[in-house]
Amino acid sequence: MDGVSGAVMCDIAGTELNDEEREWLQDPALGGIILFARNLVSPAQMRALCNDIRAINDQLLIAIDQEGGRVQRLREGVTRLPPMAALGRFWQQDPEAAVVLAHDTGWLLATEMAACGVDFSFAPVLDLDDARCPAIGNRAFSSDPAAVVTLAGAFIDGLSEAGMAAVGKHFPGHGGVTLDSHLTLPEDDRSLAELRARDLVPFEQLAGRLSGIMPAHVRFTAVDTQPAGFSSRWLDMLRALPDFAGAIISDDLSMQGAHVAGDAAARARAALQAGCDLILMCNDAEAAAQARRVIDDSGTLPLQQKHLRRLQLAGTRPPLSKLTDDARLKDIRVRLQQLE
Template sequence: MTVPIELPHGPLMIDVAALELSDIDRERLIHPLVGGLILFARNYQSTAQLSKLTTDIHALRSPPLLIAIDHEGGRVQRCREGFTRLPPMRGLGELWERSTQQALAAAKSLGHVLATELRACGVDLSFTPVLDLDWGRSGVIGDRAFHGDPAVVAQLAGALIEGLGCAGMAACGKHFPGHGWAEADSHVAIPVDERTLAELAPDLVPYRLLKLDAIMPAHVIYTNIDAKPAGFSKYWHQYLRNNIMFDGVVFSDDLSMEGASIAGDIVSRVQAAWDAGCDMLLVCNAPDAVGDVLDRWHPEFDRVRSSRIARLMSNAAIPMVRDDPLYIAGVNTARLLCA
């Protein structure tokens, strides 16, 4: 039996190409700069295959690498066959309009299903909930948003977070300070939000009200506040730490996206996000770029940032209990809202 290499969590989160690890994947995943891995739909075939993949990844290092995924529901659900089909979060907002208590119960049960099914396959974290307000402007956010009212978003997201916690999963709010107003898609463009800080106040409400373990800033430039996108902005990172008093992990959004191109080549982007205050830096869907960063980026180890990442790991094994009442309620809710 191979003994895992003892390495603290590094600041990079990278990806792999296939359903199982290649030799180069294993080599990169034990690099000291790496601390986590993000999964995509291409990495999923079945629950058995996913469990084998996550077991192999976790066995490489001690403490284990953080395994994350974008698994919100609706358009953004990487694992489909063998998993409960989750509705877009707008469905909870619509349910809220009919019955507040039903919506809160539904949100908690959906969070439980989401986390239970992922944790049962060895996935540590989903980048959820989306806290962006539905201003009716952003196509890339759209029905991923719970609601347009920040108080409603906070309550529904809080219930979903409670459900995540029942299955031992942390919560990552995104996209700080708010991507619901900017119309451009940061995957292919550089979105701009011209509002003042006072006008942004509603978008910040969920971040003030919720207990979050992690936050992901938006690849959006808030031109009245800073010339840099939020993920590269020392202003926004300091605002998080000193005004909102957030002490969890700050993830960059994917640094290979077009919205990050303003910072230069991939090494410049990684350095800019690190300098701004990000704890963990995502480089996805760009294997050559990952190799470039591992070869050319040489930051000093930061024990504080590494320890924040370690706090996201759940040490408890989560069995799949399909007769759990909260799980059953979540599955039934999902079916109703997806109908």
């Protein structure tokens, strides 16, 4: 794989490709596939599915949400990862050991997911857990920006060691609202100065080590009338983060927080015009088809392609069956179990 086709990432229905999917997988507007729990049975089945997708279109990125805790799409045959807040609590007790374990957790996640066939996971979460937002909660490492920078930075280094890109989310921070953007459009009335003092800190300090960043479906009313993912002002700020050269990837445009922009085609256009390189449209096959038609009409730019290529897995994909006796993997699993 030496490129990425288009700018839409969407999902498939089941554990195997159906005839209709085999046809639209060849659409040049398509840039990738995201896998959900309904698509996955085991590491071997997941790898076979990824191989089948690539046999049809080897330009596609394949992604997954495999954070740990409640957001872990593949659970059978791989490590049950704790929520990242468990690493944050460990950091309060033993900072040095927690940093080592955060690095090893990133390496383990990337090693397992690469073995199962994907290019990257949408991780790490860089939001702060202010005990307010049901969408974030223990998905976050901590409420302390310094702890998030330290632990997420180690986690990113672990991903990188295994050849996997890191995608930080949800810029400029989803933890300060009380509503879930899957269900509605949350609003945050803090000033830009207040956000820079807390929520933006992890993004600003880790941007140069991220291959992608996902903006939030949150409207920051003191900064812009548009939610961050549809705001050229916010995405211009994101693109200007120190040393950031990666992809801007929309959060799922089928979420209720994105519906403020209109129908599926309007949402796709709004995200692209604001500055997203890749748009997610999930759990709605017709909406995904509309988004692909938008890309067919507008095409993708060479700069977008350059950003998206940073998300490709670097290195080989040995099957997980060859790693069952890996001493490092076993040791990390033991240390993770001790967090619970």
